[in-house]
Amino acid sequence: MVYRYPNGKPYRPSEGKQKRSPQYQRESFSNRGMTLEEDINETNKYYLENGIAVIHKKPTPIQIVDVHYPKRSAAVIKEAYFKQPSTTDFNGVYRGHYIDFEAKETKNKTSFPLKNIHPHQIQHLQRVKAQDGISFILIRFSLTEQIFLMNTDDLLVFWERMESGGRKSITRNEIEDCCHSISLGYHPRIDYLAVIDKIYFETRAER
Amino acid sequence: MVYRYPNGKPYRPSEGKQKRSPQYQRESFSNRGMTLEEDINETNKYYLENGIAVIHKKPTPIQIVDVHYPKRSAAVIKEAYFKQPSTTDFNGVYRGHYIDFEAKETKNKTSFPLKNIHPHQIQHLQRVKAQDGISFILIRFSLTEQIFLMNTDDLLVFWERMESGGRKSITRNEIEDCCHSISLGYHPRIDYLAVIDKIYFETRAER
Numbered sequence: 001m002v003y004r005y006p007n008g009k010p011y012r013p014s015e016g017k018q019k020r021s022p023q024y025q026r027e028s029f030s031n032r033g034m035t036l037e038e039d040i041n042e043t044n045k046y047y048l049e050n051g052i053a054v055i056h057k058k059p060t061p062i063q064i065v066d067v068h069y070p071k072r073s074a075a076v077i078k079e080a081y082f083k084q085p086s087t088t089d090f091n092g093v094y095r096g097h098y099i100d101f102e103a104k105e106t107k108n109k110t111s112f113p114l115k116n117i118h119p120h121q122i123q124h125l126q127r128v129k130a131q132d133g134i135s136f137i138l139i140r141f142s143l144t145e146q147i148f149l150m151n152t153d154d155l156l157v158f159w160e161r162m163e164s165g166g167r168k169s170i171t172r173n174e175i176e177d178c179c180h181s182i183s184l185g186y187h188p189r190i191d192y193l194a195v196i197d198k199i200y201f202e203t204r205a206e207r
Numbered sequence: 208m209v210y211r212y213p214n215g216k217p218y219r220p221s222e223g224k225q226k227r228s229p230q231y232q233r234e235s236f237s238n239r240g241m242t243l244e245e246d247i248n249e250t251n252k253y254y255l256e257n258g259i260a261v262i263h264k265k266p267t268p269i270q271i272v273d274v275h276y277p278k279r280s281a282a283v284i285k286e287a288y289f290k291q292p293s294t295t296d297f298n299g300v301y302r303g304h305y306i307d308f309e310a311k312e313t314k315n316k317t318s319f320p321l322k323n324i325h326p327h328q329i330q331h332l333q334r335v336k337a338q339d340g341i342s343f344i345l346i347r348f349s350l351t352e353q354i355f356l357m358n359t360d361d362l363l364v365f366w367e368r369m370e371s372g373g374r375k376s377i378t379r380n381e382i383e384d385c386c387h388s389i390s391l392g393y394h395p396r397i398d399y400l401a402v403i404d405k406i407y408f409e410t411r412a413e414r
Binding site for chain 2: 048051053054056058059060061062074075076077078079080081082083086087091092093094095096097098099100124127128130131132133
């Protein structure tokens, strides 16, 4: 099933909905068929419940066209469309700092295609950076389940390379060179704030 | 008790609570029928376009039940319901700080009923406070078009009074005593960051 935006482009909540091969499913800490988004939601829930951070996924923006108001029951939306999000998926607060990020999965093995990121999301990340927010993207290579955190600064280098006629993707090697790898854990599943501690606070927060 | 920010600076409630004279209210910046949300969206747009802050309204959360996928056109949501938001309406980043607030209008003249705020929103504001985020509510008395910014700390005092059996609203006088009044302007319409500057940064940011 493909959701489509009004411009006809398919909406992909994440590419990871597809079933994974049995080998990966059998591994320890394996993804158990969870999408990157689901893993991050679980991670954020863990952060929230343990007082570590307050980070939520933003609801998907919907253009509502028609709503019915039946007597004695909840309003029913009868016609609505998916809108292209104008910002990133996740934001919140951690140790007084604003956190903002987008999460993307790819089934590619050797590179991350930049078409996964929309220009307005790049603009949003730039604006957040200008306000001294902490922003980044999380990239998962779904076939190997490897997860990387890439700073907005690094992302912008590759984005500008593409804009000036260069390659339209970031190679796996480049990602391994500039990004921070995040091991898949149990609780939390994807401890991206441990990387943020390392990059921004130098010391690990008491957990 | 002195509340301190991560940089060690003490929190000082601003003394400037410019009460607006009735004459001023009659002046030209009248609301022209715009809702509080629309005014805040315009204000946030102004902040965004002028590089002052990156603050957005979160999309309304929707529970999607049925989607149709017509060939060669956008997916149509045929049945969906409004979900109760679990957080506040607006968040973003300003001068490196996380900003989070809820905006509420009342047609009451003499008090603000606390039933306008949901318990989960109170919990969210408390969590944001625990992470040293800047959080507050904006209250508009729609009949007089007066707008007030109330800190989460103050809101919690009135909320706890209600929880312990006290009155279920905040009187207009209490609001005038503890809140910061915001004059309705033209660009931006509701310059709540000017109040945040006063409370948290002591100096007004260059605009």
